[in-house]
Amino acid sequence: MASRPDRLLRGSDTPLSASFLELFFDLAFVLALSQLAQHLLHDLTVAGALRTALLLTGIWWIWVTTAWFADWYDPESPAVRSLLIGATLGSLLAGVATPQALDGRAVLFAGAYVAVHVARGAVTTFALRGHPLQSRTLRIFCWFSVSAVPWLAGAFLPAWRVPLWVFALALDLVGPRLGWPTPMLGRARQRELHLAGEHYAERYQQIMIIALGELVLVAGLTYADTSLHLPATAAFLLVFATAVLIGLLYVTPAGLRLGTAIEHADPSRLGVITAYLHLVMIAGLVVTAVGAELSIAHPTQAGDTTAVVVIVGGPMLFLAGRILFSLAIHRRLSWSRVAALFVLASASVVLRLPLVAVSATAVSVLLVVVVLDRAGIMSYRRTRSSD
Incomplete structure (x- = not known):
């Protein structure tokens, strides 16, 4: 019979699919991502983008941990279930x-963030007492206890x-x-x-599906x-x-090879690096949701550099x-994506078209990258089968 601490740990026979409560936890990010998009929409400046990035990173790190x-x-x-429910509430x-995390609701934001991490560390450290893996959770608990000080101090010192x-x-x-x-x-x-x-x-x-769902939800609303006139319809599509x-x-x-790559890699490298890189991709989807609202609400507007x-x-x-995700998994660059990045960067500087046309340009670039990706995969499969 497994000891009490061992019963807390994931066993080799535990299903690898996400549990119901993990999916329930993800739902909290529907609200968070929506609020972040609105936060950026109402402050489309460099300073506003940096403030949104700060809040997004904090919320993202709740999800990652x-x-x-x-x-x-x-x-x-039962203990893990309780902590997942608590993390959902904290998120x-x-x-x-x-929306007011850097103003009147700073205590709520910082308090929720700290509570999720510190409560999880305290409970797991206590539950694993006497177990060799207690040192892992104790290290994590110590680090989050230290970072809690500037989090809470910042909440009270505007x-x-x-x-x-x-x-x-x-x-x-x-x-x-x-390694904490x-x-x-x-x-x-x-x-x-x-x-x-x-x-x-x-x-x-x-x-990622949650983040894409937020994009689709913003577009639909x-x-x-x-x-429902033609320009708005075109922008929506x-x-x-x-x-x-x-x-x-x-x-x-x-994205389909991440699991195998993690199994055979140093988790302190690939497991953490992929967390950083997914933050960049999620940030891209948040900004895309803001762009979606601008293009659908004002499809014929031209000359708005910020919107472009x-x-x-x-x-x-x-x-x-x-691009960096592929580099981390395969240790090689996708040059079609690098070229697309430069095309989009150039477009943001030179385009003064109506916003629906700017959106069409971005879609065209993404479509070319997808087609080239598919062509490369099919060529690779034919080469492998001929071998």
Whole structure:
């Protein structure tokens, strides 16, 4: 019979598919991503983009660490279930606070963020007492306890809020890359950080679907508020095409090979790097959702440089993350995607067309990349079969 601590850990016979509560947890990000898109829409400046990026990174790190947690522990354990429900509530509260997180709701945002991480660390450290893996959770608990100080201090010190939160996030993001080094405990060993590749890759696909769903939802709601005239209809269809093409670009082919790559890689490298790169891709989808609202609501508007940069910048951010993602998995660059990135960057500078035409340009570039990807995959398969 397994000991009490062992019953908390994911066993070899535990299904690798996401549990119901993991999917329930993902729903909290529908609100968070929607709030982030609105936060950026109402402050389309460089400073506004940086503030949105700060909040997105904090919310994203709740998701990432919860995905690791659910990968290491048995999702059927009552303690794990309770912590997943708590993480869902914390994510919802962070989403509620997002529009004013840097102003009147800073305490709610920081408090929700800290509570999710510290409560999870405290419960798992206590539950694993006497078990060899307690040192792993204790290291993580110590790091999040340290970063909690600048998080909470920033919530109560408006003048220092942004630098303190940037510092706190830097601690949280660099910790796993370094193996959470802690006095007297050292760094976590590679075997302690092992991730079930199939489960982890599936979780990434699910959160990408959530982000794409937010894009489609924004497009539908914005289109519903128009008179359904031809330019708005064209803009809506172009946003839908953008969502489809981004989805295809994600899963082909590195997105489908992530699980195998993680199984055979150092998790402190690939497991953490892919978390950073998915943040870039998710950020691209948030910006794309803002661009979707602008293009559908004002399809014939021309000469708005900010709107053009947003409409083109979303796919650019996604492509940049996707290029680096392929580099991390395959250790090679996709030159068609690199070329597409430069084309989109040039378009954001020179295009002064109506916004629906700018959106069409972005879709055309994405479509070319998808076609070239498919042609490359088919050529590779023919070569392999002839061998």
